[in-house]
Amino acid sequence: MTGPDQFGELEQLIAEFERSGLRELQVRAGDLEIYLSQDTTAAGLGIGSQVEVALSSPTTPAAAALPPVPEPVAAAAQAWPDGATVVAAPYLGTFYRSPKPGSPPYVEVGGDVTADSELCLVEVMKLFTAVRAGTAGKVVQVLASDGDLVSADQPLFVIAPIVGGAV
Amino acid sequence: MALSRLFIANRGEIALRVVRAAQALDLETVIGVSDADRGSAAARLADRALVLGPGPAARSYLDAMLVVQAAKASGCDALHPGYGFLSERAELARLCEEHGIIFVGPKPDMIEALGDKLRAREMAAAAGVPLVPGSGEIASAADARRIADQLGYPVLLKAAAGGGGRGMVIVRGPDEIEAGFHRASAEAQAAFNDGTLFMERFVPEARHVEVQLMGDGQGEVVHFGERDCSVQRRYQKVIEEAPCVAMPAALRTQLHGAAVSLAQSVSYRNAGTAEFLYDVARQEVYFIEVNARIQVEHPVTEMVTGRDLVQEQLRIAGGQGLSLRQADVVLTGHAMECRINAEDSTRDFVPVPGTVTRWRPPEGEGIRLDSHISEGAVIPPFYDSMIGKLIVHAATRDAAIDKLAAALDEFVVEGVPTTIPLHRKILRDPRFRANQIHTRWLEQDMFAKTPIAGET
Numbered sequence: 001m002t003g004p005d006q007f008g009e010l011e012q013l014i015a016e017f018e019r020s021g022l023r024e025l026q027v028r029a030g031d032l033e034i035y036l037s038q039d040t041t042a043a044g045l046g047i048g049s050q051v052e053v054a055l056s057s058p059t060t061p062a063a064a065a066l067p068p069v070p071e072p073v074a075a076a077a078q079a080w081p082d083g084a085t086v087v088a089a090p091y092l093g094t095f096y097r098s099p100k101p102g103s104p105p106y107v108e109v110g111g112d113v114t115a116d117s118e119l120c121l122v123e124v125m126k127l128f129t130a131v132r133a134g135t136a137g138k139v140v141q142v143l144a145s146d147g148d149l150v151s152a153d154q155p156l157f158v159i160a161p162i163v164g165g166a167v
Numbered sequence: 168m169a170l171s172r173l174f175i176a177n178r179g180e181i182a183l184r185v186v187r188a189a190q191a192l193d194l195e196t197v198i199g200v201s202d203a204d205r206g207s208a209a210a211r212l213a214d215r216a217l218v219l220g221p222g223p224a225a226r227s228y229l230d231a232m233l234v235v236q237a238a239k240a241s242g243c244d245a246l247h248p249g250y251g252f253l254s255e256r257a258e259l260a261r262l263c264e265e266h267g268i269i270f271v272g273p274k275p276d277m278i279e280a281l282g283d284k285l286r287a288r289e290m291a292a293a294a295g296v297p298l299v300p301g302s303g304e305i306a307s308a309a310d311a312r313r314i315a316d317q318l319g320y321p322v323l324l325k326a327a328a329g330g331g332g333r334g335m336v337i338v339r340g341p342d343e344i345e346a347g348f349h350r351a352s353a354e355a356q357a358a359f360n361d362g363t364l365f366m367e368r369f370v371p372e373a374r375h376v377e378v379q380l381m382g383d384g385q386g387e388v389v390h391f392g393e394r395d396c397s398v399q400r401r402y403q404k405v406i407e408e409a410p411c412v413a414m415p416a417a418l419r420t421q422l423h424g425a426a427v428s429l430a431q432s433v434s435y436r437n438a439g440t441a442e443f444l445y446d447v448a449r450q451e452v453y454f455i456e457v458n459a460r461i462q463v464e465h466p467v468t469e470m471v472t473g474r475d476l477v478q479e480q481l482r483i484a485g486g487q488g489l490s491l492r493q494a495d496v497v498l499t500g501h502a503m504e505c506r507i508n509a510e511d512s513t514r515d516f517v518p519v520p521g522t523v524t525r526w527r528p529p530e531g532e533g534i535r536l537d538s539h540i541s542e543g544a545v546i547p548p549f550y551d552s553m554i555g556k557l558i559v560h561a562a563t564r565d566a567a568i569d570k571l572a573a574a575l576d577e578f579v580v581e582g583v584p585t586t587i588p589l590h591r592k593i594l595r596d597p598r599f600r601a602n603q604i605h606t607r608w609l610e611q612d613m614f615a616k617t618p619i620a621g622e623t
Contacts, residue, residue, distance in 0.1 A: 013240070020236040091517055093548055094223070100357065125509075125518035125552045147223075149548065 080158050085135045087157040089150040093124035097146040105146075111139050112162065119157050122150065137161045169485040170194055170245045170269065174238035175213065176259070177249025178228060180555060181461070182209035183539045185247045188477035197241045199234055201227035203547040208539040217241060222549045228252045235262040245269040245484055247477075251551070254460040255282060271484040272437045273459045274384070280433075281457045285327045285365055291454040294432040296425045299444060299453040301367035308348040311366065315344050318368045324348060326355030327363035330456075332402030334358055337369055372605040374445040375399065376411045376452065378426035379468045381479055383488045384436030390423045391468045391476070392498050398593060399606045400516070405586075406593060407464035408503040409471045412564050413602050414445060422452050429457070438465075438480050447605070463506070463556070466537055470502035470560040502560045503567040505575070505590040507538070508552040509583040516586070518552035521545075524582035529574035533560040546583060554585070564602070568594055 080086065089095065097105040097120050106118050113119065113133040121128050141158035144150050172195040175185050186196045186209050198213040203222035210216035217237050220227035227233070231253050238246050246268050248254035260275035272278070280286045288298055302314045304327065315322045315338065324347055326334025334355030338347040348364065356362035379391040395411035396404040411419065426441035440462050442455040465476050474496070482490055510516040526542045538555030540546075546554060559574060561567040572594040575587055593599050596613060 012242070016240050016242075020240045022236055022240060092520060124520065124548050125550060127518050127552075 081160040085159045086155045089154045091152045093122040095144045095148045095150045096121040172243045174243035174246040181249040199237045231259045247271040294429040296454045299367040305364045308345045311348040321369040323367045323369040324351040328359035328361040376445045377442040380430045380439045382435035386434045388430040409467040466558045467502040471498045501564045501567040504558040507555040508586045511584040520548040521583045527579035529577035
């Protein structure tokens with residue numbers, strides 16, 4: 001695979017890379033490996049490359065593809081207020097705090113909710129489920145961040161009863 | 168200008184399918200994958216694999232600029248978009264054109280025009296294709312009431328920018344029309360950022376029948392017969408078959424003619440599918456829309472025609488024109504496909520990502536499996552739940568049902584629940600066997616009467 005032709009291709013690759021606006025590019029071809037970066041602080045080969053080109057080779061075993069999901073926090077181990085309700089994820093998926101990108105969150109800490117109030121969306125494989133409070137009260141904690149991958153039954157919100165009953 | 172290096176801008180089974188078709192034509196293949204799909208079957212089989220970005224599709228498969236830059240940087244001269252993702256976004260086809268990459272599909276303006284359901288209806292009407300009686304754009308709730316009174320209830324409100332059932336509301340009587348209009352408009356606005364609606368007379372108990380088309384972009388169009396996709400759940404196809412034996416031969420010929428005229432009238436380029444409602448009671452077909460891409464269910468057409476539609480797409484994109492004439496398309500026997508999804512039928516079909524720990528697909532004459540899964544494969548949580556399509560071919564519809572049922576009985580999948588039990592149940596149902604079904608049959612009749620067993 002080495003020879004004058006390949007260097008011609010390399011020049012072309014570099015020119016394309018510069019035009020493309022890509023930040024980093026890594027190429028492996030036989031025993032030749034090239035790493036291009038527009039970022040002067042980039043660490044170099046094999047680290048944090050945004051785009052990687054490999055010749056006929058899988059880069060990582062399949063098992064690495066499923067991102068790690070945080071272990072569900074045992075609700076009992078936390079110091080929730082007395083009588084608080086923990087609202088958990090219905091299934092493994094992506095947690096969204098607002099109905100669509102760019103719009104304000106369904107609820108904020110300190111906000112009052114009713115049993116029917118929607119608190120967030122959890123999405124798995126294009127299926128979006130609105131998670132409801134299930135109880136009236138005040139949101140005292142939000143336990144996941146927008147865009148997080150959450151696991152089934154992972155606590156997402158803590159809702160405390162409103163003392164005195166006034167809403 | 169035959170193609171030399173193809174970029175595959177998709178994932179899953181269709182990415183693998185396209186890589187194989189390209190390799191059969193001696194094209195080099197480069198696939199752009201997300202970080203979650205680095206180890207996927209298509210990434211392993213392609214000559215090169217590029218990681219576009221992280222798992223979430225918005226930052227990988229749905230970033231048109233990123234995809235085109237990756238295709239350009241890897242020296243590709245053509246790009247296949249598969250189905251879903253960016254396949255019907257005019258933006259991708261346009262960016263390809265601007266960067267000198269051949270888009271394997273229709274021209275950008277055509278994708279845009281067909282994506283607007285109102286414009287697609289106008290095109291069909293201009294080509295003399297029968298439409299469901301309906302309206303143009305509806306200006307207000309009062310306008311909706313007036314049109315519905317003329318059409319007669321029940322009516323269907325639909326989003327002009329729509330698809331997949333979103334922004335679609337059935338209105339059964341005048342007292343529901345105002346609320347229905349506002350609900351459909353709000354749904355359409357939320358889903359498509361465009362609240363424009365139109366109305367059609369609601370056709371109860373219709374079948375979904377579609378015609379596979381292929382055009383050279385110069386006015387030559389060949390059809391590959393029709394598919395019957397009447398087993399649906401939430402507007403998603405569950406089982407597809409070809410041909411539509413429920414339709415008399417004369418009507419089938421009329422249907423093919425209508426679809427071909429429509430495609431010819433706009434000099435359609437590459438693969439497309441004209442979708443129709445078949446009103447069995449009235450013995451009429453009505454145009455719904457054109458899907459400007461290769462479809463999930465294309466294999467049933469391949470099984471009855473013996474033609475490779477993806478290779479045909481690549482040849483057309485390479486400027487070689489259609490490889491066959493209408494008379495060369497001959498249908499043999501009956502084909503049936505079921506979509507195997509990683510979903511839990513005991514929990515309202517919630518999709519379940521995870522690792523496939525056991526995968527023993529059926530094998531045999533007339534059995535085809537289009538899948539990217541093997542033992543140990545990971546189903547990421549970011550994309551749709553389809554993990555394979557099982558397709559059979561036999562002499563008759565009855566024989567195809569038997570073969571598919573036997574193949575499903577053999578199919579072993581462990582690690583994630585699948586829709587295999589659902590398919591087995593459908594295939595055993597006497598109404599499915601008698602072909603007395605319609606697009607709402609699965610949800611209205613079957614789920615109501617017989618819950619799906621919890622077996623996997």
